[in-house]
Amino acid sequence: MLDHPQIRAWRPPLTGIAEVFHARITDHVYPMHTHDSWTLLIVDDGMVRYELDRHEHGALDQLVTLLPPHVPHNGRSVTPDGFQKRVIYLDSTQLEDSLIGLAVDSPVLEDPVLRQRIHLLHRSLEQAGDELEAESRLAMVSERLRDHLQGRVESRSPIRNSTIAFRLRDLLDARFVEGISLQDASETLHVHPAHLVRVFSREFGMGPHQYLTSRRVDLARKLLLDGMSPRLVAGATGFYDQSHFNRHFKRTLGTSPGRFARSAPADPLPSPRSPLSPS
Template identity: 55%
Template structure:
């Protein structure tokens, strides 16, 4: 029987999200990384298989429930832990997400068994793969960075999960989002305008309104889209007029909130005579 050919499938891109240097998805069998370093933080989750690697002369591994955080400037390698290889998703993060003062803690404990963190990292990847959902990706990344800092500073897990009530700040963010429904608003830009930490902004808004800022913005856009569709404008035109990346972006969020596609919604309308 012929030996199975090694697989090397990769997808890489640089998203329009502050703090993310690169997104890298890969499926490898029969390939081993030599010792190397990165200038950025490497945030790694493995979806299938497992990776073994050496960091600072210690061997580590990445089972499914683990998030691995490899610090910048520290040599490491990597290879499949089984003959089936591995599928991984990686975020390369700059020092605005995690500072170099945390490198020592990451060297001491790079593999983090935290199901909440694992789920949130996956959610960041999901949002990054959807053009037009940058505010969602940025918001989710902010919470991931906060939880990573909890681990590295050895604070009790969940200490930052308590929602601190700040209705005035939440109202100001809502007003700011209302002013930028079509253009959109980055989380860091909002934090700068409101003189607040991005993570505190997300928590204050979610605590006050029971919905995340990116969900609020998308619901406002869908509301505007509904009015334009009922006015007879074609979905492709409505998408660009209401701040969506393209018609597919409109269709995805419209279907999620309304239950049908924009086309079906428009065709169901009873036009006034």
Template identity: 55%
Template sequence: MSGVPEVLHARFHRHAYPMHAHDTWTLMLLDSGIVRYHLGRHEHGVMTSFVTLLPPGVPHDGKAAGPGGFRKRVVYLDDTQFGPGLVNAAIRTPSFADPLLRRRVHQLNVALARRTENLEAASRLAMIRERFLGLLGDAPAAPGHRAGLAHDLRDLLDAQVVEGVTLEDAAQTLHSHPTHLVRAFTREFGMPPHQYLTGRRVERARRLLLTGEPPARAAVLAGFYDQSHLARHFRRMLGTTPGRFAGLKSTGRPTE
């Protein structure tokens, strides 16, 4: 995904990182254990309730603070995600015990792991970026509620159900900031844009199945990556698999 050059999920029992630096921002969740590290000549500790953002170009180390090691999930973000003006703020306060932020970073990891939910991942990242900007003291002024913008984005999604649209392209087309787009759409329609697009694709696949298209072909024609990608969303929305739906539609029996 654009802006995310690497994702790392790892567990370490004894390994201790020596001092080193990345050329990316390091967004980390700790799923087990406690980690101690040095950053900017200060020692810090990380627990599982924290979200940590380490700035690029600043040396740090890291090791487990207990005998059980630690397990972490890291998303590396390129320098387009946060400006250089936030480096010093991140050095001063690299970790936050913020439940909402932690949930959003977890959701980003889940979306990235699937490798099929680019719009969802971009939307999650936009909201994470906004949260950090607020916590680090560089939040942009909040825009007013723009129903027209939300409807413009819906029209754009409706016009590209199969092809899809990236959040960055939508923002450029609609002359808005990606985070503003996500917020305006969610406020107006009660769901984020990626969820709306997925629902439209499921409905398209459903119609294709009713015309006799096999599930694998219906998945691709509806804009899904493959049949398993369709099946996951189809079951969640309709309570059955595409194959079972296709088999039941000719009998007239309910598909719940």
């Protein structure tokens, strides 16, 4: 008796990704088929054997597989226990069709840094409200894939990069409550999204999404201590919903917004009188 695959598929609200697909496959054998998007595959358990352009390849749990659009391929498990995979289907805004031939020649990438970035991208895609994080991670993944295929390294100017980083910080500071997409920031500053993420992270030791979240949490602390309810604070500080707010607040401070608010003394000490204040 054949086991039904355990699958989860969705289309995130993020330009550049056509579909996200997570699956545990035991008995199913994929016939030859094609996609009109790039297939970015990581295997978490087991091994996949597939044919691409009449050549056989294997997808292992420590490798990254990139299958180009319009080129037929199939897939099957190597072991009886099947395999578990996570796939992101990228559209042509992330990788140009001119790179298809290079991907056919080298669909398997042995790059632990890239694999970790893809893993973190999947995690951010599963959390509503973390669109800037997902957008930032997608930009870095796409750039590293492009560099692999083209074998090039972008030249960098330390002085200009520092200036760009501070300009992006100013932009985030001005709009951290309403938020700003990485694409909008890129168009405003006339800098490629991946380059923005890289230079900002190098300058400040954190990604743009982490910086924006930290600014929101910092404002939330002030509002909570002023007596605003956590439910209202979530909306006032730009978080997607209460759950999104709670998750990031606790990740930053190690406690929930409610407990943080209740930690204030019931009768706080009065502010010291100014020497010029009337007695």
